[in-house]
Amino acid sequence: MATETTAAPRRIARLPLVLVTSLGVAVAVTILAVWAGGGADTAVPGIPGAGALTTWGLSVARTVSNASAVATIGALLLVAVLLPGGRRLGPAQLRYLNWAAMSAVLWAFAAAATLVLTLADLFAQPVGEIASPAVVADFITTDAQGRSYALMTAVAGLVATLCVGIGRASWARLALLLALAGLLPPAFTGHSSAAGNHDAAVVSLALHLLGVAVWVGGLVFVLVVAARREKQAAAAVRRFSPLAGWALLAVAASGLVNAAVRLPSPGDVFTSRYGLIMLAKAVALVLLGGIGQWHRSRTIPALNDSKRRAFVRLAAGELLLMAAAMGLAVGLARTPAPGAGDASLSPTAELLGFEMPPPLGDFPWTPLFTQWHFDxxxxxxxxxxxxxxxxxxxxxxxxxxxxxxxxxxxxxxxxxxxxxxxxxxxxxxxxxxxxxxxxxxxxxxxxxxxxxxxxxxxxxxxxxxxxxxxxxxxxxxxxxxxxxxxxxxxxxxxxxxxxxxxxxxxxxxxxxxxxxxxxxxxxxxxxxxxxxxxxxxxxxxxxxxxxxxxxxxxxxxxxxxxxxxxxxxxxxxxxxxxxxxxxxxxxxxxxxxxxxxxxxxxxxxxxxxxxxxxxxxxxxxxxxxxxxxxxxxxxxxxxxxxxxxxIDRGDDRDPLAAYNAYLASLHARDRRPANSRTSEES
Known part of the structure; x- marks a missing residue:
C-alpha cells in the first residue's frame, strides 16, 4: 500500500516534465524542419534580410502559439465534454478551467509575437526597425495575414478572460467553440490560400487544424487526469476514445487533400523537400494511429480496471510523437512548396481557385455535368x-x-x-x-x-x-x-x-x-x-x-x-x-x-x-x-x-366513451322531476 501511495505522487511529479519535454521536442523539430526544408534560406543577395531573430523566432513563435492553442482547446474539451458533470461545473472542472485560462494567456502572447514577426518577415526588415505601433496597426487593417493573427490574438485573450469567471457548463462550451474558431483565420491567409485549388486547400487545412487540436489537446488532458488519478479519469478516456478516432480520420483525409492540392505531381513527394517533410508527417500519423488502436485494445480496458500505469506510459510516448508531428507541420508551413514561385496562375484562377469554365452554350448545358470542383x-x-x-x-x-x-x-x-x-x-x-x-x-x-x-x-x-x-x-x-x-x-x-x-x-x-x-x-x-x-x-x-x-x-x-x-x-x-x-x-x-x-x-x-x-x-x-x-x-x-x-379494450379513459357518458348524464338530469331539481339546487 505504501508503495502505491508513493508511486502516485512520483507519477504526478513527472507529469510537468513530460509536458515541458513535449514542447521542447516540438520546438526542436520545428527548427530542424525549417533548416532541412530551406525555410531559413529567405535572404536575397544584395537586399538586407529580416535577420536571424525573425527567421527562427517566427517558427518558434508559431510552434508555441500552436501548442498553447492546442492546450487551451484540450483543457476546455475536458471541462465541457469529457469530464462528467451537471449544469454547474464541479471542483475538478473548475481546476482545469484555470489551466485553460493560463494556456490561453500564453496563446495570446505567442499569437501577438507571431503577428509582429510575420510583419518583419513579409517586409524583410528587422523587428526593431519595423515594429512600431503605427506600422503594426496599418498591417492589421490592410493585410489579410495581419488581420488573421490579430483576430487570433483577440480570441485567445477573450477565451482567457472567459475562463476566469465562468461556472456553468454552457459557458465552458461557448469558450471551447471560440477557441476552435480562433484557430481558423490563419488557415485562410497562408500558403494554402494561394494554391491553385485554394477552396479545397483552405477548407482541408481548416479541418486539419481542428482535427489536430481536438486530438492532441484531448490526449494531453486525458493523460493529465489519468496521471493525477482523478476519480472520473476512466469516464473521460472512454468519452475521448471515439472522438480521437474521428479526429484521426479528419486529420488523415484533410492532409491527403491538402497534399494533392499543394504538390504538382505524386513524384514530388520523394523528390522535393516539401514532399519529404510531408512524408515524415504521414509516417508519424500512421504510428499515432497504431498507438490509438493499442490504447483501445489494451490500455483503456486496463484503465477501466484502475490499472493506469500502462495507459499513462503509452500516452506520454504518444504525446512526444504528436509534438514532433506538430513541429514538422510548422516547418512545412515555412518550406516552399514545389512550384511555389510559379506565376502561371491567371488572375481568374487566383480569384476563383480554378480557371474560367467554358460557356454553357445552349440546352442541355453539358458543362454543368462535366465541370467538377472538389469541396x-x-x-x-x-x-x-x-x-x-x-x-x-x-x-x-x-x-x-x-x-x-x-x-x-x-x-x-x-x-x-x-x-x-x-x-x-x-x-x-x-x-x-x-x-x-x-x-x-x-x-x-x-x-x-x-x-x-x-x-x-x-x-x-x-x-x-x-x-x-x-x-x-x-x-x-x-x-x-x-x-x-x-x-x-x-x-x-x-x-x-x-x-x-x-x-x-x-x-x-x-x-x-x-x-x-x-x-x-x-x-x-x-x-x-x-x-x-x-x-x-x-x-x-x-x-x-x-x-x-x-x-x-x-x-x-x-x-x-x-x-x-x-x-x-x-x-x-x-x-x-x-x-x-x-x-x-x-x-x-x-x-x-x-x-x-x-x-x-x-x-x-x-x-x-x-x-x-x-x-x-x-x-x-x-x-x-x-x-x-x-x-x-x-x-x-x-x-x-x-x-x-x-373501445375494444373497454378503456374508461376513451375520450369517445367519456363524451357519451357525459351526454347521458345531461339527458338523465333533464328527465328528473322539477321539484327534485329544485331541492337539489336549494
Whole structure:
C-alpha cells in the first residue's frame, strides 16, 4: 500500500516534465524542419534580410502559439465534454478551467509575437526597425495575414478572460467553440490560400487544424487526469476514445487533400523537400494511429480496471510523437512548396481557385455535368452522414427492429443531391453566373431539405444510440434528446421564426452588400451555402419533419405556415426579375467572363436568376403540400385506430366513451322531476 501511495505522487511529479519535454521536442523539430526544408534560406543577395531573430523566432513563435492553442482547446474539451458533470461545473472542472485560462494567456502572447514577426518577415526588415505601433496597426487593417493573427490574438485573450469567471457548463462550451474558431483565420491567409485549388486547400487545412487540436489537446488532458488519478479519469478516456478516432480520420483525409492540392505531381513527394517533410508527417500519423488502436485494445480496458500505469506510459510516448508531428507541420508551413514561385496562375484562377469554365452554350448545358470542383467540407460531411446513417440502420436491423426503406432512400438521395449542388458544374458556374448560383441556392434551400428531413436522422439516432446506464453521465443519446427539447430549439422551431429565417435571409443576403462580401471570401461563400441549407432544413422540419422537437404544430398549422410563407418567396423572385440594379456588381466586375460582354448581359443573367427562383420554388411547394396531406391522413388514421383499440379494450379513459357518458348524464338530469331539481339546487 505504501508503495502505491508513493508511486502516485512520483507519477504526478513527472507529469510537468513530460509536458515541458513535449514542447521542447516540438520546438526542436520545428527548427530542424525549417533548416532541412530551406525555410531559413529567405535572404536575397544584395537586399538586407529580416535577420536571424525573425527567421527562427517566427517558427518558434508559431510552434508555441500552436501548442498553447492546442492546450487551451484540450483543457476546455475536458471541462465541457469529457469530464462528467451537471449544469454547474464541479471542483475538478473548475481546476482545469484555470489551466485553460493560463494556456490561453500564453496563446495570446505567442499569437501577438507571431503577428509582429510575420510583419518583419513579409517586409524583410528587422523587428526593431519595423515594429512600431503605427506600422503594426496599418498591417492589421490592410493585410489579410495581419488581420488573421490579430483576430487570433483577440480570441485567445477573450477565451482567457472567459475562463476566469465562468461556472456553468454552457459557458465552458461557448469558450471551447471560440477557441476552435480562433484557430481558423490563419488557415485562410497562408500558403494554402494561394494554391491553385485554394477552396479545397483552405477548407482541408481548416479541418486539419481542428482535427489536430481536438486530438492532441484531448490526449494531453486525458493523460493529465489519468496521471493525477482523478476519480472520473476512466469516464473521460472512454468519452475521448471515439472522438480521437474521428479526429484521426479528419486529420488523415484533410492532409491527403491538402497534399494533392499543394504538390504538382505524386513524384514530388520523394523528390522535393516539401514532399519529404510531408512524408515524415504521414509516417508519424500512421504510428499515432497504431498507438490509438493499442490504447483501445489494451490500455483503456486496463484503465477501466484502475490499472493506469500502462495507459499513462503509452500516452506520454504518444504525446512526444504528436509534438514532433506538430513541429514538422510548422516547418512545412515555412518550406516552399514545389512550384511555389510559379506565376502561371491567371488572375481568374487566383480569384476563383480554378480557371474560367467554358460557356454553357445552349440546352442541355453539358458543362454543368462535366465541370467538377472538389469541396472537402461537403465531400467529407456527406460521406460521414451517409456512413453514420447506414450504421444506425444496420444496428436496428441487427436487433430485429424495422426501419422504413423509404427513409433511408430519402436520406441518401438528399446527400447525393447535396454533392451535385456543391461539387458539380453548379458549384463551378455558381461562382461566375448569378443564374446558376440561384439554382444552387434553390436546390440547397428547397430540394435537399425535403429529402433530408424525411430521412428522420434524429429519430434513427435516438433509436440506435444506447441509453446511458442509471447513475452514469449523459451519453450522446441523452445529449441529443436534451438538444431537441432545449429552449434554443424551441425558439428557432417556432413556425414564425422558421419562416422569417427562411425568407428573410434571402432578402438580407441579396439586397445588401453581404452577397458581394461573401462571394469574395472562400469562408464567406462556404458559410452562405451552409446557411441556405440550414434554414431550409429548419423550415421543412417544422412543416413536414418526422423527428421529435419541443413543439410539433398541428397539421393545419403547418399548412398555414407553408401557405403564408410562399407568397414572400414569389415576391423575392419577382423583385429579382424587375430589379434595375445589378446585385453583387463589385464581384462580377472582377471576373473576365467572355459570354457576358456588358451590363445588359449581366442584367439578363440576373433576370434569369429571378425566373429560376420562381420556377424552382413552385415544384418543391407542391411536393411539400402533397407530403403534408399524406402525413395528415396517416395521422388521422393512426388516431382512429388508437381510439378503436381503446373501445375494444373497454378503456374508461376513451375520450369517445367519456363524451357519451357525459351526454347521458345531461339527458338523465333533464328527465328528473322539477321539484327534485329544485331541492337539489336549494
Amino acid at each position: 472537402p467540407l461537403f465531400a467529407f460531411g456527406t460521406a460521414a452522414a451517409a456512413l453514420l446513417y447506414l450504421a444506425g440502420v444496420r444496428k436496428l436491423r441487427a436487433r430485429g427492429d424495422k426501419w422504413p426503406v423509404g427513409r433511408t432512400v430519402s436520406w441518401l438521395l438528399g446527400l447525393t443531391v447535396t454533392v451535385l449542388a456543391t461539387m458539380s458544374g453548379l458549384a463551378v458556374y455558381g461562382k461566375v453566373m448569378f443564374s446558376v448560383h440561384m439554382g444552387q441556392h434553390m436546390i440547397l434551400a428547397m430540394t435537399v431539405p425535403i429529402l433530408l428531413v424525411l430521412g428522420a436522422p434524429a429519430t434513427l439516432a435516438l433509436r440506435a444510440l444506447p441509453a446511458a446506464p442509471k447513475g452514469e453521465p449523459d451519453g450522446p443519446r441523452e445529449i441529443l434528446m436534451r438538444l431537441l427539447h432545449s429552449r434554443y430549439v424551441k425558439v428557432v422551431s417556432h413556425p414564425v421564426v422558421a419562416s422569417v429565417l427562411f425568407i428573410g435571409s434571402a432578402f438580407a443576403v441579396y439586397y445588401t452588400s453581404l452577397f458581394e462580401t461573401l462571394m469574395r471570401s472562400h469562408l464567406g461563400h462556404l458559410f452562405m451555402l451552409v446557411h441556405f441549407l440550414a434554414v431550409g432544413l429548419l423550415f421543412f422540419w417544422v412543416v413536414i419533419g418526422i423527428d421529435p422537437g419541443p413543439r410539433r404544430p398541428p397539421h393545419l398549422g403547418r399548412l398555414f405556415t407553408l401557405i403564408l410563407t410562399m407568397p414572400f418567396h414569389s415576391w423575392f423572385s419577382i423583385s429579382l426579375m424587375s430589379s434595375t440594379a445589378l446585385i453583387g456588381e463589385g464581384w462580377w466586375s472582377l471576373l473576365d467572363r467572355p459570354w457576358i460582354a456588358d451590363a445588359a448581359d449581366a442584367m439578363d443573367d440576373q433576370y434569369n436568376a429571378g425566373s429560376i427562383a420562381w420556377a424552382t420554388g413552385d415544384i418543391p411547394v407542391l411536393i411539400t403540400t402533397i407530403i403534408l396531406a399524406v402525413q395528415w391522413v396517416r395521422s388521422d388514421q393512426r388516431e382512429a385506430r388508437r381510439i378503436d383499440r381503446q
